Amino acid sequence: xxxxxxxxxxxxxxxxxxxxxxxxxxxxxxxxxxxxxxxxxxxxxxxxxxxxxxxxxxxxxxxxxxxxxxxxxxxxxxxxxxxxxxxxxxxxxxxxxxxxxxxxxxxxxxxxxxxxxxxxxxxxxxxxxxxxxxxxxxxxxxxxxxxxxxxxxxxxxxxxxxxxxxxxxxxxxxxx
Amino acid sequence: xxxxxxxxxxxxxxxxxxxxxxxxxxxxxxxxxxxxxxxxxxxxxxxxxxxxxxxxxxxxxxxxxxxxxxxxxxxxxxxxxxxxxxxxxxxxxxxxxxxxxxxxxxxxxxxxxxxxxxxxxxxxxxxxxxxxxxxxxxxxxxxxxxxxxxxxxxxxxxxxxxxxxxxxxxxxxxxxxxxxxxxxxxxxxxxxxxxxxxxxxxxxxxxxxxxxxxxxxxxxxxxxxxxxxxxxxxxxxxxxxxxxxxxxxxxxxxxxxxxxxxxxxxxxxxxxxxxxxxxxxxxxxxxxxxxxxxxxxxxxxxxxxxxxxxxxxxxxxxxxxxxxxxxxxxxxxxxxxxxxxxxxxxxxxxxxxxxxxxxxxxxxxxxxxxxxxxxxxxxxxxxxxxxxxxxxxxxxxxxxxxxxxxxxxxxxxxxxxxxxxxxxxxxxxxxxxxxxxxxxxxxxxxxxxxxxxxxxxxxxxxxxxxxxxxxxxxxxxxxxxxxxxxxxxxxxxxxxxxxxxxxxxxxxxxxxxxxxxx
Numbered sequence: 001x002x003x004x005x006x007x008x009x010x011x012x013x014x015x016x017x018x019x020x021x022x023x024x025x026x027x028x029x030x031x032x033x034x035x036x037x038x039x040x041x042x043x044x045x046x047x048x049x050x051x052x053x054x055x056x057x058x059x060x061x062x063x064x065x066x067x068x069x070x071x072x073x074x075x076x077x078x079x080x081x082x083x084x085x086x087x088x089x090x091x092x093x094x095x096x097x098x099x100x101x102x103x104x105x106x107x108x109x110x111x112x113x114x115x116x117x118x119x120x121x122x123x124x125x126x127x128x129x130x131x132x133x134x135x136x137x138x139x140x141x142x143x144x145x146x147x148x149x150x151x152x153x154x155x156x157x158x159x160x161x162x163x164x165x166x167x168x169x170x171x172x173x174x175x176x
Numbered sequence: 177x178x179x180x181x182x183x184x185x186x187x188x189x190x191x192x193x194x195x196x197x198x199x200x201x202x203x204x205x206x207x208x209x210x211x212x213x214x215x216x217x218x219x220x221x222x223x224x225x226x227x228x229x230x231x232x233x234x235x236x237x238x239x240x241x242x243x244x245x246x247x248x249x250x251x252x253x254x255x256x257x258x259x260x261x262x263x264x265x266x267x268x269x270x271x272x273x274x275x276x277x278x279x280x281x282x283x284x285x286x287x288x289x290x291x292x293x294x295x296x297x298x299x300x301x302x303x304x305x306x307x308x309x310x311x312x313x314x315x316x317x318x319x320x321x322x323x324x325x326x327x328x329x330x331x332x333x334x335x336x337x338x339x340x341x342x343x344x345x346x347x348x349x350x351x352x353x354x355x356x357x358x359x360x361x362x363x364x365x366x367x368x369x370x371x372x373x374x375x376x377x378x379x380x381x382x383x384x385x386x387x388x389x390x391x392x393x394x395x396x397x398x399x400x401x402x403x404x405x406x407x408x409x410x411x412x413x414x415x416x417x418x419x420x421x422x423x424x425x426x427x428x429x430x431x432x433x434x435x436x437x438x439x440x441x442x443x444x445x446x447x448x449x450x451x452x453x454x455x456x457x458x459x460x461x462x463x464x465x466x467x468x469x470x471x472x473x474x475x476x477x478x479x480x481x482x483x484x485x486x487x488x489x490x491x492x493x494x495x496x497x498x499x500x501x502x503x504x505x506x507x508x509x510x511x512x513x514x515x516x517x518x519x520x521x522x523x524x525x526x527x528x529x530x531x532x533x534x535x536x537x538x539x540x541x542x543x544x545x546x547x548x549x550x551x552x553x554x555x556x557x558x559x560x561x562x563x564x565x566x567x568x569x570x571x572x573x574x575x576x577x578x579x580x581x582x583x584x585x586x587x588x589x590x591x592x593x594x595x596x597x598x599x600x601x602x603x604x605x606x607x608x609x610x611x612x613x614x615x616x617x618x619x620x621x622x623x624x625x626x627x628x629x630x631x632x633x634x635x636x637x638x639x640x641x642x643x644x645x646x647x648x649x650x651x652x653x654x655x656x657x658x659x660x661x662x663x664x665x666x667x668x669x670x671x672x673x674x675x676x677x678x679x680x681x682x683x684x685x686x687x688x689x690x691x692x693x694x
Contacts, residue, residue: 012223012620012630019217019256031257035215075626166254167633 001086001105002174004068004152004159006079010169011070013077017161017170018066024153024160025064038063065132067150068161079161079170082107082128082150090120090129090147099147106152114146121147202284203242203265204277207251213259214238220251220260225616225628248609250618282539293540296612296622298439298533298576298598301543306550306683307582311692313673315660322662324653330663331360331649332388333592335430336499337523338567353523354499356429358593359388360649361664362583364641365574365597366412366434366503368394370447370456370468371535371612373629374401376604376621379637381405386638387645390429392595395445395470397459398424410501413490415444416470418460422493430524431490431498433483435474436505438532438575441546445470446536451615453624484520491521499523499570506530506552506575507545511559518560518569525569526595527552531576533598535622536613549575550589554687557590557669566669580651589687590669596645603644604637 019031026034068081084107091099091107098113099120121129132148153159162172207228209220221231221238228244229251231237242265252260268277278301282293315321322329336355344350364380371394378401384391385408392410393402397419402409406427413420414434425431436442447456447468457464477483487500501524502517504510514525529549534542553573560566573586574595586594598606605619612622620632656664659673667673675692676684684691 007633010630010633012627014219014223014254015217016219016254016256019215019219023256031215032213077627077630164256167631167636169630169633 001084002152002172003084004081004150004162005171005173005175007169007171008076008078010167011077011079012167012169013070013072014166015070016164016166017068017079018070020160020164021066021068022064024156025067034063065130065148067130067148069130079165080126080128081161083126084150084152089123089125090149093119093123095119107149108151109147109149111146116144116146118144202281203245204281205245205247206242206263206265207240207245208261208263209238209240210259210261211237213257215257215259217256219254219256223250223254223618225250225618225623225625226611226614246609246611247607248611248618249607278539278543292538294536294613295539295542295610296534296536296614297608297610298531299543299546300610303530303548305576306548306679306687307576307578307585309677309679310550310585310674310687310689311677312581312584312588312655312659313675314658319660321660322657324650324657327657327662329653329656330665331652333358333361333664333668335524335570335572335593337569340567354497356390356499357388358390360645361587361591361593361652362645362648363389363410363572363593363595364391364600365532365595366392366394366410366432367535367597367600368396368412368418369399369459370396370451370624372601372622373617373620373624373632374399374455375629375632375634376601376637378402378634379604379632380600380641381408382634382638383641383645384408386642389645392432395434396447396456396468397461398427399455399459403427412503413486414470415472415474416460416468418462418468418470421461425490425494425498428494428498430501431494432501432503432524432526433474433486433490433522434503435477435483436503436507436528437534437537438505438528438530438546438549439534439542440537441505441507441530441541442472443538443541444472448615451624456624480516480520483517483522487521501526501572503528505532506547506549508547510547510552511555514556515559515563515565518565522569524572525556526572526574527556527591529553529573529575532574533601534612549573549586551683551686553586553589553591554671554689558688561590561669580648580655583648583652584655584667585674587664587667588670588673590671592668599644600641603640604632605640 023031023034026038028034068079070077070079088107096113098110100108102108128149130148131145133145158172162170218231220229226244226246229240247262252262285293334355334357337353364384369377380391381402385405390408390410393412395412395414395416395418398411407429409428410430410432411424411428412432412434449465449467452465452468454464460468462468477486490500500522502522503526504513506527506529517525530546570592571590572593572595573591577583577594577596583594601621604621606621615623616625617623620628661667671689674689676689677692
């Protein structure tokens, strides 16, 4: 199965992969639309700082969250996302089957089933799972959000983060 | 600079800036950010190595210290919404055709610090370019042109001393000299590891290997990662003698003695101690953190006889298997100097014109010393031909080669091969911002800071350098074809293919070309 692999020596901490991820998972597929129309991540006109995505949800204007993130320590940075393990501990830990393998072997989420118990988040060895309070089509009772991880951009031949990386620090390929 | 530690400047022997200096920190460029488009991804903040762009989380604004901006264009290119535009600051000073920013900007800086103003890259003053005043010939009715897409076109050339005559060929008395084969007449110019990043040097080395041409180590030694490319390396022996050993000389295609550099003829080099990292110290064979100083002259060369000793010392060390090259800057009397160098035993002469680049040089020297490559090249070729010693050395031209047309013109003026330095950096993304000496190139070319190095992966540097040289080669083939030639060696020194436009009679004579229309 093809996965996204990072190359640490090529990563320069520009975080365009995060931007690309947000844009790809937005409705408008446009950075300005994703950040300004859909997102309430910040509101400079009102003089507010970056506000919590949960508050954005309350306001009814959730912006997609990035499913890939860059970690930085000293001079070295690396971009990481869900590894889509073939024996994923998150899938084992999920108590109601909302995490599952699809036909291609990707770890996917049934958004309507996830209850936000965070067993997947605890089980993941890579810290690749985050919570997404801004997910669409989710009842408001799950205020803490639901599982959020890389979906490998099912609509694209190659994930958006890989396409946008200026230095080829992310590669989408089959490895044993 | 006004917020730095007290005493930091005194330790360098510089005067601490006082409040009145603030009046002199005029910004040259302005970073204009369209706030309606800024999504606060902070890519520009992370990309700027020159401490220009910052983010204030309290006010949620991205703001700029405009006087630090050097117009390297990194933020402009990286911004995902194209919200950034770098502009010239304001209207500038009152119009003055005598005092330009390059004059008063430097004067202010020196009044602040009392130091020599350093800079990078090549001479940017508006001296006349002879390349722009020369045009190429083309075949019409009386002589057919050649279509390079349908007929063979040869760009390969041999570099090194050629035999005296062919009559003795096959006999015992026949003496053959070591030559190196370049598949294209374009090689990469000497740029040392330390001045440029290892990634860029590796990229050039890999590109040279794939193209069948050469890269030059510069004076900084041959890093062990470059050993797989040693058959395409020209190794340099400069006045600092960094990294020179028998092993170094043998890990090469040719050896080069550097006497001068076009950007700074007659002066040496200085790599500051803080830039001498573990890798550089290993490659240059100097202690970590110590200044790498190249003296102005080679301290064992004070005459042409001394040069002969060094050339033959290198030839002995390499057991006469490598051609030895001597690189000189284009200066007055360059023809006589070149003649002496050839007679001293050099197999290759490199002539570096005053537009040639540098990793760091005093601005005043870069801008005012040396002569144009075109006239120097013409003079050297003419002199060597007249003295019947042209076959004893190949000529490599460098210093301000901007396009394939410049390559063709330089070869028609008498060069065998050209070196490209700045053009090779352009292939890696250089925006000619002239900050090479500061060691924090935003494009990862002239830096060794690990986070900036990641901006220029080796594969990218290699691929783009190959593309550039391949593109140029195709254009050179087209130009050869339209002149009715099918080999680059038929063009060498073929000045009938050049005509001057708007040059004086004396300039035409110096270049050895005829006026257009004649």
